[in-house]
Amino acid sequence: MPNLDALYTSTLSSFQVAHDGFVQVALAVSAFLFVVGTIGVFVRRNVITVMMCIELMLNAVNLAFVAFSRAHGTIDGQILVFFVFTVAAAEAAVGLAIVIALQRNREDLDVDSFNLLKG
Amino acid sequence: MILDVILFYGAAMVALASGLFVIAQRSPINSAFSLIVTMCSLAVMFAMLGSGFIAVLQVVVYAGAIMVLFLFVIMLLNTKQDEGDRGGGIGRAAIALGIILAIQSMVVVWKGAETLPVNHKETTSADVARGLFSSPRFLYAFEATSILILSAMVGAIVVARKEKGK
Known part of the structure; x- marks a missing residue:
């Protein structure tokens, strides 16, 4: 019969190791989501989708901030996330107002059709 | 656990x-x-x-x-629905560059994160508040965000407003 106690302890310690890997996994997820957001900004055509991709990138950065805050045991990362929230809210408000103005004046939301300032 | x-x-x-x-x-x-x-x-x-x-x-x-x-x-x-991806060069270039960026950032993060210290400290809202307000380091930035929000609000209203006579 296997030693259940030892098995339990080793399982528990392997989960402890997995717990230690949270920061690493969070940073990898953050990098992946940031890249997905970057691709979305270039690939999608709808202005609103492009703005949502920017929000996705901001979220990825927030995850990195929280992960580093956890790794170093300091609070500064979380305070920076707080500021990112504020800036994201302001950005969403102004950006969506611009989208509404664009829809009203151009009746089109395709990013390729906004080339007024293109040389 | x-x-x-x-x-x-x-x-x-x-x-x-x-x-x-x-x-x-x-x-x-x-x-x-x-x-x-x-x-x-x-x-x-x-x-x-x-x-x-x-x-x-x-x-x-x-x-x-x-x-x-x-x-x-x-x-x-x-x-209306998105008519599809941006055609031609820019879309393909974005996907190719994105895959390269994904691979290299994952590798860098995975290697670099091994050297990070490990902490298991839970933080509460009181800790965040103490960090924000107990020193002037973030206090002025915090006050500045209120001006940012106010100007964003005014800007959004001005931009989205219907102009008179239209």
Whole structure:
């Protein structure tokens, strides 16, 4: 019969190791989501989708901030996330107002059709 | 303990999948719902990383307020579906560069994160408040954000307003 106690302890310690890997996994997820957001900004055509991709990138950065805050045991990362929230809210408000103005004046939301300032 | 690990890795996988769905969907409304799922699973990850206050803020401010604003505008404008990806060079170049960037940033993060210290400290909203207000380091920046919000509000109203005589 296997030693259940030892098995339990080793399982528990392997989960402890997995717990230690949270920061690493969070940073990898953050990098992946940031890249997905970057691709979305270039690939999608709808202005609103492009703005949502920017929000996705901001979220990825927030995850990195929280992960580093956890790794170093300091609070500064979380305070920076707080500021990112504020800036994201302001950005969403102004950006969506611009989208509404664009829809009203151009009746089109395709990013390729906004080339007024293109040389 | 075990529940923590399952929750964290589950949330990470949901975040990855729904993050991909955000750019894989044709219609903006599906992208918005995928983004809400991404934000909620990121909130779970924040909580598991020991910052519960940020997790609550993520759900309330991001998934609650900002995404509802997005959904509101999408439904208000009743946009037609995205006609597809940007054709030609820029789309393909973006995907190729994105894959390269993904691989190299994952490798750098994975290698670099091994040297990070390991902490298991849970932080509360009181800790965040103490960090914000107990020293003038972030206090002026915090006051500046109130001016930012005010100017953004005024700017949004001015930009979106109907001009007289139109």
